[in-house]
Amino acid sequence: MEVGFLGLGIMGKAMSLNLLRHGFKVTVWNRSPSKCDELVEYGASTAESPAAVVKKCKYTFAMLSNPVAALSVVFDKDGVLEQISDGKGYIDMSTVDADTSSKISEAISSKGGYFLEAPVSGSKKPAEDGQLVILAAGEKTLYDEVIPAFDVLGKKSFFLGQVGNGAKMKLVVNMIMGSMMNAFSEGLVLAERSGLEPGNLLDVLELGAIANPMFKLKGPSMIQSNYSPAFPLKHQQKDMRLALALADEHAVSMPVAAAANEAFKKARSVGLGDLDFSAVHEIFKVQEPPS
Amino acid sequence: MEVGFLGLGIMGKAMSLNLLRHGFKVTVWNRSPSKCDELVEYGASTAESPAAVVKKCKYTFAMLSNPVAALSVVFDKDGVLEQISDGKGYIDMSTVDADTSSKISEAISSKGGYFLEAPVSGSKKPAEDGQLVILAAGEKTLYDEVIPAFDVLGKKSFFLGQVGNGAKMKLVVNMIMGSMMNAFSEGLVLAERSGLEPGNLLDVLELGAIANPMFKLKGPSMIQSNYSPAFPLKHQQKDMRLALALADEHAVSMPVAAAANEAFKKARSVGLGDLDFSAVHEIFKVQEPPS
Amino acid sequence: MEVGFLGLGIMGKAMSLNLLRHGFKVTVWNRSPSKCDELVEYGASTAESPAAVVKKCKYTFAMLSNPVAALSVVFDKDGVLEQISDGKGYIDMSTVDADTSSKISEAISSKGGYFLEAPVSGSKKPAEDGQLVILAAGEKTLYDEVIPAFDVLGKKSFFLGQVGNGAKMKLVVNMIMGSMMNAFSEGLVLAERSGLEPGNLLDVLELGAIANPMFKLKGPSMIQSNYSPAFPLKHQQKDMRLALALADEHAVSMPVAAAANEAFKKARSVGLGDLDFSAVHEIFKVQEPPS
Amino acid sequence: MEVGFLGLGIMGKAMSLNLLRHGFKVTVWNRSPSKCDELVEYGASTAESPAAVVKKCKYTFAMLSNPVAALSVVFDKDGVLEQISDGKGYIDMSTVDADTSSKISEAISSKGGYFLEAPVSGSKKPAEDGQLVILAAGEKTLYDEVIPAFDVLGKKSFFLGQVGNGAKMKLVVNMIMGSMMNAFSEGLVLAERSGLEPGNLLDVLELGAIANPMFKLKGPSMIQSNYSPAFPLKHQQKDMRLALALADEHAVSMPVAAAANEAFKKARSVGLGDLDFSAVHEIFKVQEPPS
The missing domain is CATH 1.10.1040.10 (N-(1-d-carboxylethyl)-l-norvaline Dehydrogenase; domain 2)
Incomplete structure (x- = not known):
């Protein structure tokens, strides 16, 4: 399974590594490109922008530090929106407020893409150990498709219904x-x-x-x-x-x-x-x- | 170790049985004497009154259903008070209010006896399994002496200081x-x-x-x-x-x-x-x- | 109308004076007798004990500083209880707790006397001006009989039902x-x-x-x-x-x-x-x- | 003193009448023009739009039923904004939220006008009797200038500082x-x-x-x-x-x-x-x- 991953902070790095270790092909992007290097050692590919990641991968995960960053990777130049299209899925695992989540959801949908918000409970250690609790909400079909990834990232994932419920x-x-x-x-x-x-x-x-x-x-x-x-x-x-x-x-x-x-x-x-x-x-x- | 036990309700019966199974010699008393029979099968002795139990045993435990019963076995005719004396210990494990506990404590002390209140956390099942939590307070010396019994009755006992703290x-x-x-x-x-x-x-x-x-x-x-x-x-x-x-x-x-x-x-x-x-x-x- | 008055503190003195000014014959008593003097100047009689006041008067009012004093004038030697009897009324206007009030009420009733608790709202100034609010409870008949006194002492009196309601x-x-x-x-x-x-x-x-x-x-x-x-x-x-x-x-x-x-x-x-x-x-x- | 008045509901009508009775020249406007008739009987002039009122009068008062109406008379075509200018004052006495008040305040100021929010406490009867309590905030100069009107409308007016404080x-x-x-x-x-x-x-x-x-x-x-x-x-x-x-x-x-x-x-x-x-x-x- 080939996936993209945006955001390689403490959480994102640990999560990407887990995906790589379990056989996923992962294309990573981070605002400061240097953080991608360690992931490359473990087999990751890199791409030069969020748009490039989405172009390459059917499913793209994101783990950004705050609402501003979460909006930026989607709406800015070379952002997710430029390449999201019919059949592609975007899964935002950042912790953001309901408004931010709704804006992203509507933008993705308007381009024909699928969206899941999937904030997690648990910090660095559970992220490294694949023991996060994942609170997903949005497109049920997409949830079902990315369960193999959630199984690697967390000890348990929930599908909670419409966007905002996470x-x-x-x-x-x-x-x-x-x-x-x-x-x-x-x-x-x-x-x-x-x-x-x-x-x-x-x-x-x-x-x-x-x-x-x-x-x-x-x-x-x-x-x-x-x-x-x-x-x-x-x-x-x-x-x-x-x-x-x-x-x-x-x-x-x-x-x-x-x-x-x-x-x-x-x-x-x-x-x-x-x-x-x-x-x-x-x-x-x-x-x-x-x- | 020889001990007395007053009160053979659901809790008291289970607790007495545990003491017997772990090698204690137990003399039991209950208001309705028929409840003593099963304990006798397991090796218990019986006595005809709380006073008779205390006369025979250095340490007497009680597990009564409410404050009225707890006061009655101490203060009534043929009650604990008639035989408590220097060096004897009385451990009331009933759940009672602070006033009841204080009255009993003062009466026992005035006769030279030692007193512990020792209410428990846990009901029938933990009582049967010796898994109660025991909240003892009163005479520290007495607490130290009856620890072997508490070890059988509970998974953990605490000594919490003066009477009332339990x-x-x-x-x-x-x-x-x-x-x-x-x-x-x-x-x-x-x-x-x-x-x-x-x-x-x-x-x-x-x-x-x-x-x-x-x-x-x-x-x-x-x-x-x-x-x-x-x-x-x-x-x-x-x-x-x-x-x-x-x-x-x-x-x-x-x-x-x-x-x-x-x-x-x-x-x-x-x-x-x-x-x-x-x-x-x-x-x-x-x-x-x-x- | 002849009435007794027990207790000549700040409140009691002002209240007795108002009664005198409005033509009541008042027999006063106070624990420290010196406080009676000023009232005598205004026409009051004195008596040597609460019992003596009650013996002389059909209706006796009391305004004591606290529950201990309120109990003392009733139950102590030479107290109200010794002379209260069929047809006599005792009106306690002190602020006391419900228990104190009940004890006094029962004792008075057991001797055939009538009882009212009548705590007031208002302090020194309203007492002087006859502008207290009187919260009476107990014997309705007695309340009706002493309304002329309440009209002098307060701007409004209420009858609130059974003892304790005040x-x-x-x-x-x-x-x-x-x-x-x-x-x-x-x-x-x-x-x-x-x-x-x-x-x-x-x-x-x-x-x-x-x-x-x-x-x-x-x-x-x-x-x-x-x-x-x-x-x-x-x-x-x-x-x-x-x-x-x-x-x-x-x-x-x-x-x-x-x-x-x-x-x-x-x-x-x-x-x-x-x-x-x-x-x-x-x-x-x-x-x-x-x- | 010549003033404008926008909004002739229950409150606005009573307030305009009071102004007329006390010698103010009042030019009124209401969304449904029929409501202006009674005021005309009492000597009011009418104008065909909020803009026309403001053009004619140095000071314009408004008493609208809700934030939507308050925004509408200012920002819509033929609204207050089109004619407000240096030296003219606009006093909104409607009860609106802080955001609405701020928007209006900024728009008025940007055109060189002066603004007061002046919500009132009191309903129909006090409005008729000129007994409102007026909580004004905004431009202090304007407050001072319209005090004669406030004196007619209310029993008391307060100047509370910056817009929002009312x-x-x-x-x-x-x-x-x-x-x-x-x-x-x-x-x-x-x-x-x-x-x-x-x-x-x-x-x-x-x-x-x-x-x-x-x-x-x-x-x-x-x-x-x-x-x-x-x-x-x-x-x-x-x-x-x-x-x-x-x-x-x-x-x-x-x-x-x-x-x-x-x-x-x-x-x-x-x-x-x-x-x-x-x-x-x-x-x-x-x-x-x-x-």
Whole structure:
């Protein structure tokens, strides 16, 4: 199977390598061409532009760093649009907002091409190990055709329906995660203030029905007030806000998510926005002996 | 090691059997004596009253169904108090409130006895398999002495400090659990209303950082509006209330738990109190096309 | 009309004086007898104990500073209980909790006496001006009989039904007030942060549908971060907590009151409990440029 | 003073009449010309288009029903823009969003004209009585020049700074109002469920520190579950949402407003969006005996 791949950042490079290792013929392109070299060593071909990649390959994957880059490779000169045509498929695995996704989808379709948005859950390590979770939405036929590639890139892929649903699914998951992080923080502070060892709480949680990787990973550093940013609090709060906006559209009342969102805003208001989202823990702490 | 055991309900019977199987000499008592018979087949002795058990054994465990029963075996005629004395230990593994625990603790201590409260997390199956989680608090010396028994009864035991801390730890855990259940319910409703398959949400959650046994167990039945009571909603709400009261005492602000508590109250107000606590899901559903 | 009056603090003294000025014959008693002197100048008689007052008068009013004092004048030696009897009425206008009120009510009734709880809204100035609002509950017959006295003491009296209802009404009113204070504080902070003059907000509010004396009185000092305690924040938060507990009993979900309660708790947690309840304003302020 | 007036709906007609009665020379225009007739009887002149009005008058006021109409009279053929020029002023008193206001403001300024947004608080009756509250923002010079007109139209006008501030002020006020309505509804339900007469609660509130016209006006109909729409719930909820979005921009945490917003959303979700915003009362009611 011959595929194109646009974007060789940390994620894209790891993903292209996995495709090569599993026997795919891969034609790569990256804005800075030097990043293509290592892939060539592993057997990749290169092309001089997104348009050239699409001209050569039936299926082209993209993994760009942000919405601006995602739009640029499609709409700019020598971009995807110039060569996309009947029967060709374009699969954008970047994490972008619904509007960006829709614009790309409409442009591709208007030229007769097929489109999938396919944002992933998982970062560098799962990308290298082919253990991503892929949230695809758009053209079902295209999804079925590229399953062999998704099987190499991820441990699991989902087809979620129309374009936009991939982004929505990420919002819903992140919203639940944000509320859980608040509940967890409240629990840690309550434990400590009422004379329990927070470390014991972590151990008890780990053995029960609500044990989960996030509590296990973040708990110990939260106890030490260590909030090195893995997922910045301001981004978590933005996702809470977008999930609440989605809920507003559909008249879904979400009082717990709303309370969690306000707590994240409080954290932003005291300058914690660039720390890890677990830093919301700080705002629940009791600063003075209560009167 | 020779131990006494008071209370042979579902939990107590399974626990006594485990002790017998692991070589403990066990003297049992139950309010309805017939329940002792099966244990006798497995090698247990019997005694005619709590007092008689305590007279015979250095360590006596109890697993009663509620605070009234827990107080009764201690304070009534022929109760524990009549025979507890210097060097004897009493370990109450029932789930009771802090007041009940304190009363028993003070009475035992005033006679020179040692006391542990040791509520457990886990129900019938973990009790049979010796896989309970034991939250002990009270006399550290006694805790150290009965560790061999705890090792048989549970997969893990904790010593949490002074009497009352076992109950507090359960409250903190249940509070986090209650907030999580609300966040999960909100997410399920938002997913469905915004055009996603709730079943896909469960699958995506299961593969990510917040995967946990509760979501996995409850999710599928919640999607089918099936809320057979494992942990009744009114009890979950009571625990939220008590956790919030504990937080009030220590001036800990817990906006997410407070929002979750009001949602559970709303569920009670529409008659869902006797269903499983996951029935809070119902109150987030959208009943009419929004205007 | 001849009445007794127990308790001559700031409130009780002003109230007794009003009764005297309007032609009532008043027999007063106070724990420190010196406070009776001024009343005597205005025509009051004195008696040496609560019992002596009740023996002499058909109707005895009380205005004590707290529940301990309220219980003491009834149950202690030479207390009200010793002389209360068929046909005599006891009207306690102190602000006490429902339990205290119930205890006194039962004791009075068991001797054949009639009882009213009648807490008031309003402090020194309204007491002096006979402009209190009286929230009476208990024996309706007694209420009807003492209306002439209530007409002198207050601008309006209510009969609210069974004993306890006076206290409940105060809780409901204070709960609404506490939520309003939070809404007002949020609005002041939002105005300021988004480039509006908080003073203009006060002026606009004053001219509209939600204009109220509290916004008018507290607004200007809140803008200057001046929170001299008129009603201490910790007492407001206690009332929110009690109102939420009452709501819990009746399965009433109150998400806004719950959020306001957590905000007041947050204020306590940073040491603002002894300031005026308007100090909750402080916790909404933004301390750092948000990232 | 000669002024133009665009838009003769319920509000615009009443406002033009007031100007005429106080000696202003008024040139009116309305999309359906028939509405101009009555004004002509009172001495108004007419013009055939917004452009013609502006050509004739130094100052032109507008009171249109919605953003679409507000944009149309400015940008369409024969619109305001065609004749606005150096030294002329345009005062838009319609209630529109910030974006609409900004577009109009920029267009007017680019032609050398002066602009004020001046949304009002108050509906038909205050418009007729010249008792509106005017929230003006934009060009201070223009504000100063048209004060004589504002004095006729309103009981009070404010100059709030840059364009957009009028709309923001309305949002802040409506947000406080929405939270208050929730607090009030919770109180009414709590009163009733705990054995108090809601009517007594209204009377007590009316006599105290939080008495306000809204409680007085809405309370009696809310008790009768009468929610004829004066201000539709869905519009109130939209304003809460916009106020929360404004707060998000400035990192202001508003947990009480957020809880109130979710309650309004809940009300929308059960089909109450087209009723009066006081219909949020319905969602706090207890439907079943709690278990």
